Amino acid sequence: MNRILRCMAATGAAIALVACAASPAFARVVEIRMVQTPAGEAYFDPAGIHIAPGDTVRWVQMSGFHSTTAYAPQNGNHELRIPAGAKPWDSDILLADHPKKGSTFEHVFTVPGVYDYFCKPHEMAGMVGRIIVGDPGDGPGTQPFGYAPDRHWNPVPEAAQKDFPPAAEIMRQGVVRAPQAAGK
Numbered sequence: 001m002n003r004i005l006r007c008m009a010a011t012g013a014a015i016a017l018v019a020c021a022a023s024p025a026f027a028r029v030v031e032i033r034m035v036q037t038p039a040g041e042a043y044f045d046p047a048g049i050h051i052a053p054g055d056t057v058r059w060v061q062m063s064g065f066h067s068t069t070a071y072a073p074q075n076g077n078h079e080l081r082i083p084a085g086a087k088p089w090d091s092d093i094l095l096a097d098h099p100k101k102g103s104t105f106e107h108v109f110t111v112p113g114v115y116d117y118f119c120k121p122h123e124m125a126g127m128v129g130r131i132i133v134g135d136p137g138d139g140p141g142t143q144p145f146g147y148a149p150d151r152h153w154n155p156v157p158e159a160a161q162k163d164f165p166p167a168a169e170i171m172r173q174g175v176v177r178a179p180q181a182a183g184k
Contacts, residue, residue: 036064
């Protein structure tokens with residue numbers, strides 16, 4: 001909402017509300033770090049964020065080797081945990097550490113809802129994240145894990161299920177840090 005108010009102030013017209021809300025000129029780029037500690041802990045930081053439709057998320061590989069991959073059947077027949085009609089993404093494995101070329105991946109989020117994603121090499125270790133775009137709604141990312149057994153999708157591993165920040169906490173705080181990063 002602050003983005004819309006800044007846009008309206010800049011244009012000087014209340015009629016600009018609709019144009020500003022959809023304007024890419026006022027979209028943000030939000031960064032999520034992809035980290036692996038010397039002890040082998042791997043995580044996304046922050047683990048949960050709330051953004052507006054039209055915002056871009058840039059994942060930045062800080063150390064190790066990671067991917068950012070949407071939970072979607074198009075990505076290895078994984079359970080659908082992004083809004084219906086949203087475009088799934090898959091960075092594939094990023095090997096370069098920031099700031100080297102190839103150490104980042106970006107995706108623009110336009111469809112409101114909850115988006116769950118994972119790191120291919122570290123999913124079983126709980127390297128997962130959640131993005132809420134606008135209103136969480138009632139799409140696949142808000143459903144219990146394993147909500148559609150008849151689809152025969154690959155399930156979200158139990159180790160990963162426990163590491164998703166709750167949607168209510170993301171909505172309340174806006175940003176939820178990874179537990180591993182809380183003291184850093």
